[in-house]
Amino acid sequence: MVKVPSVSVIIPFYGEAQLKQLNLxxxxxxxxxxxxxxxxxxxxxxxIRINDxxxxxxxxxGIVPEIVRMGAIxxxxxxxxxxxxxxxxxxxxxxLNKQYLKFLVQEYLTAEVPLKxxxxxxxxxxxxxxxxxxxxxxxxxxxxxxxDTSQEFVVKPLGTKKPMKVFSKFIDGIxxxxxxxxxxxxxxxxxxxxxxxxxxxxxxxxxxxAIFASAKDIMDIGGYHEGFISWGVWDxxxxxxxxxxxxxxxIPYTKYFEVIHLDHDKTYFSKSKWEDDKKLQEIRKKIxxxxxxxxxxxxxxxx
Numbered sequence: 001m002v003k004v005p006s007v008s009v010i011i012p013f014y015g016e017a018q019l020k021q022l023n024l025x026x027x028x029x030x031x032x033x034x035x036x037x038x039x040x041x042x043x044x045x046x047x048i049r050i051n052d053x054x055x056x057x058x059x060x061x062g063i064v065p066e067i068v069r070m071g072a073i074x075x076x077x078x079x080x081x082x083x084x085x086x087x088x089x090x091x092x093x094x095x096l097n098k099q100y101l102k103f104l105v106q107e108y109l110t111a112e113v114p115l116k117x118x119x120x121x122x123x124x125x126x127x128x129x130x131x132x133x134x135x136x137x138x139x140x141x142x143x144x145x146x147x148d149t150s151q152e153f154v155v156k157p158l159g160t161k162k163p164m165k166v167f168s169k170f171i172d173g174i175x176x177x178x179x180x181x182x183x184x185x186x187x188x189x190x191x192x193x194x195x196x197x198x199x200x201x202x203x204x205x206x207x208x209x210a211i212f213a214s215a216k217d218i219m220d221i222g223g224y225h226e227g228f229i230s231w232g233v234w235d236x237x238x239x240x241x242x243x244x245x246x247x248x249x250x251i252p253y254t255k256y257f258e259v260i261h262l263d264h265d266k267t268y269f270s271k272s273k274w275e276d277d278k279k280l281q282e283i284r285k286k287i288x289x290x291x292x293x294x295x296x297x298x299x300x301x302x303x
Contacts, residue, residue: 005105006036008083008215012073013091014044015064019056020132021092021262026053027140028095034102042077044068049080071224071234075300078223086218088211088235093120094260096144103256104212113247114213116239117206118257121155123147124162124181125263131157147260153179153205155260167202178202181263199232200269207259209235212251213242221245222296225284230273233281240281241296244289 009029013022022041029039030052039050041059048058074088085105097103108115123131134143147155154162163182168175180188180202188194188201209232211218221241228234242248251257284292 004034004036005085005102006038006083007032007085007087007101007105008038008040008077008081009087009089009101010040010042010047010074010077010081011089011091012043012070012077013041013059014068014073017268018091018264019059020128021264022056022059023053024132024135024140024262025089025091025094026050026056027135031098031140032095032101033098035105036083037101038081038083040077040080042073042075042080044073045076047076047080067229069226069229071228071237072226074234075223075226078218078300081215084215086211086213086215088209088238089207089259090209092262092264093207093210094262096258096260097256098141100257100259104251107252107257108212108214111249113249114211114217114242115251116211116242116248117208118210118251118259119253120203120205120207120259120261121149121153122179122181122203122261122263123155125265126181126183127156127160128262128264131262149258153177177205179205196275197269197271199274200266203261203263206250207261208232210251210259211235211238211242217242217246220293222293222298223300225292225296226299227280228277230270230277231268232274233277237281237284240285241289241293245293 029037040047041050043059048055050056087101104115131143134146146158148158149155151162153166154164156162165180165182165185167178169178184201224234224238228237239248
């Protein structure tokens with residue numbers, strides 16, 4: 001008998017702001033086929049395994065502190081994980097394909113290196129309530145059938161058109177695409193003070209925080225660095241360590257690997273914290289990945 005690969009899917013989650021999104025995402029994780037899924041939601045102080053949706057009631061953490069160290073939250077989940085493979089994702093990213101994780105295992109075994117950043121479509125905020133109610137009235141499978149993917153970069157109710165802006169930007173010599181709804185774009189340009197807060201208004205065409213790797217790969221880099229306090233840098237740092245330690249590849253840009261970002265309010269975004277985290281990342285790059293891994297291992301292993 002062929003052994004089914006085991007995958008620990010870890011979602012960092014705190015507070016209750018994205019609880020509805022987490023409900024939908026949990027459905028897509030628990031319905032995965034072809035792998036043995038261990039689903040872990042990692043919180044501020046601990047992590048729990050989710051066996052069915054009723055377990056999500058344990059994930060409500062109440063008041064969120066002003067400083068949240070996302071790397072420490074993910075490490076809580078990693079310490080609990082038992083799977084041969086690890087997939088780090090977010091509470092607002094839904095799998096379209098029921099064999100998504102199975103395909104990732106196959107891609108990893110072919111590439112022989114960790115994988116990152118699957119192609120991502122956006123479900124704009126104005127359509128979220130419709131999708132949420134449809135999932136709980138008709139089921140996830142039927143709700144996905146009602147999504148229209150004919151327009152690039154978005155999913156939407158059938159028969160609708162979603163005005164949006166798409167931007168191209170070179171970062172570290174790589175071309176990245178950024179997508180904004182028309183309403184978000186108009187809000188962004190309405191006030192010059194919004195400059196520097198682009199993550200609040202724009203999403204990339206890939207899920208930047210996603211990492212798929214073997215459990216050994218993650219342990220070899222010492223888990224996640226626990227010093228970052230904001231959005232979007234802790235994941236880049238982990239990918240930087242993996243890339244230098246073993247190598248890392250983008251998840252192929254095919255429909256089999258497409259995921260959906262369930263849009264939500266981003267008023268929590270802090271420009272100052274984000275800038276501080278980017279400065280910390282630059283310091284770590286100057287120190288070097290080997291030294292950073294050694295220091296992160298000490299914290300991760302409680303040495």
